[in-house]
Amino acid sequence: MLTTVYALLFYVAFAIFVGGIAYRIWEYWNTPKPAVIPTTPAPITYAGVAWRMLKEITVFESLWKGNKWIWIFAQLFHASLWLIIIRHLRYFLEPVPELVALAQPFGKYAGLTFVLGALGLLARRMFVSRVRYISAPSDYLMLVLFLGIGLSGLGMTFVAKPDIIGVKAFFLGLMVFNWQPLPASLPLMVHLGLVALWMIIFPFSKLLHAPGVFFSPTRNMRDVPREEYHPVPWLPPIDQVEYDPPHGK
């Protein structure tokens, strides 16, 4: 029963997650960028744009300029998240690749910094009046969701270890449609349930910032409006335009 529920849950969540994000990307991709509007000074070459983007997604360059506290918590949060994701690959890959094995010891503690980062962001949201003003209930709940995932995960890492082999068998089985029993453990059920929820809301929420940042015209465009002709796709071509008539003397 438990296995069936979670297996179906994960199929649905995964489908929504992948399908939803793909749909959004398709949407963004197909919406025109009618003018060249990078926030300047902006790079002129593709390599320059790649460098700007890389800085934006690794060291959060703009956020660094904007606010050091948010930057610290956001870095803690996201860097930890990466480590955690890499570490979790071990549940889906057999044999476990070397990189993933290497990340294992760091990944364990990344759970702590992840929670710390989320708490920092939550504290700002609650105690800085400007940020409180712009926060909707969903903004708090999103952090609570992350805290739930992080704390239940930490609980299993450091307190009540579930049957890891069984968990791995469950996921490997899911991937080949050969279901294996999910070990019964409360923290595990909470953890997996919240992760599934996270996957489901991803394509409908601000979590879209992750794929979205790559599409941001103010960051991903080269500053070449004079050098290259970039017509507005939904305006009539220049040979079909009408000019205002000259006016009287």
Place this chain on the structure above:
Amino acid sequence: MSDLEKNAQDAVDELPPEAQEDPLYFDPEPKDGAAAHIKSFPAAPEFQEALGYPGERPENWKEVALNKMQELRGKFRSFRLFLDICVKCGSCTDKCHYYMGTSDPKNMPVARQDLLRSVYRRYFTLPGKWFPSLVGARELTEEVLDEWYTYYFQCSECRRCSVFCPYGIDTAEVTMAAREILDSVGYGMKYTNEIIGKVFKVGNNLGLPKPALESTLEDLEEEIEDDTGVKVRLPLDEPADILLVPPSADFFAEPHIDGLIGYAKVFHAAGVKWTISSYASEAANFAMFIGSYENMRRVALRIRKAAIDLGVKRIIIGECGHAWRAAYQFLNTLAGPFDFLDQNYPIPQHICEFTWDLIQQGKLRFDKSQNDHLTLTFHDSCNVARASRMGDYPGGQFDIPRNIIKAVCNNYHDMPEGTIREETLCCGGGGGLLTDDLMELRKKGGSPRMKALKHVTEEFGVNKMAAICAICKTQFSKIMPMFGYGMDDIMSVHQLVSNAIVLPGSIQEKELDGEGEEAADAAE
């Protein structure tokens, strides 16, 4: 002092002491509704209709507005994406000069976006349809529409917020879309829309017809001849190699007009054939402010037609911030390709690029001592800083105007870090807000810049600020007296050039060369 100005004065006097000092000061406690009473006059029906918008609010306005929103989502990736991906991190919340100046939380960039995002969520996203209060979604009502009008006309589209946003979310894009939606239901702004109508009718924002331009330019020619003894022409509608498109304020406003004199002297010294066009006698493009590409294009096409009719090879734009953005980012896009112009020069080119090229080639002679009574700083106009470039490398837009100033003046100091270059503070009057009905907002929004100026006045004795934006210049000449400066403490960059330039055959040249030693000093 008018009532509006007095209100503005009182509001600034009430600030705590630290707020009087720190240019980037903001109130840690936002004051809800503090700027809710500041509302510009809406446009009369005739002005709406001239731009192709309904004059009155239609019966089914809600449907029209939502359809417009849907349409814009399909036309602008920026708009669609920005509504989705803001994480409410708060990085932009203290970056808007209107928030710093008014403490009204709806002037925080993200909150300004949220005025529209909340409605977008309600009608266009599943969570907003199913759980509106959970995700901060709300119905579109008359009150919401009024709120949009109020606060989307408290944004100068300066893009300062976009510098600090981890996703580059540019509130200006949202403001433009919001104004387009408002226009689509007959709720336009008087100042911007009346002006665009004047361009369509007469060719420029000020509604100056050809005879008025002719006599102004003749007067200027006489004035220059009196000053220098040289006959410098300011041609109108003559066949030429270069079409100069200045903001129309350059024809009559102070200190703009001194800038125009400066351009004319530079063209003269360069020995090029240039002209102004009465048909395209306006570089400004207020249609950009209301986010209407159709109207923006109609304005931009005038420049194309003038260039074709006059048979020019190059287009040069005068000193104006948003006009330079409209030219740099939009002219080619909307009215291009300009394959009939000389491809060896940037299309369009900024007057500062032109002047700086000549200076580098050693073609201009200056007597810097003519500006010795001035100690200058430079206000980076935000549209130039964050939405354009000059020269061939990123950031040229910061260096070239400064290089020119330093080439013609001996005393120059920058304002504090964080208030210049890409982080420059708006003058407070940009984005179509340069109207008397918004005087209180203009003063409050301009106060961070004024405080930054005070710093360099106290530290280095800076007594003049130069700018290359017609709106900045008008705005500063209006608000500087409210902050203890004179209305003529704002100057055009080409006014400084004009002061120092030594034209061949001029009185200045004779004076200089007559006294050998001084000439050698001045030439270094």
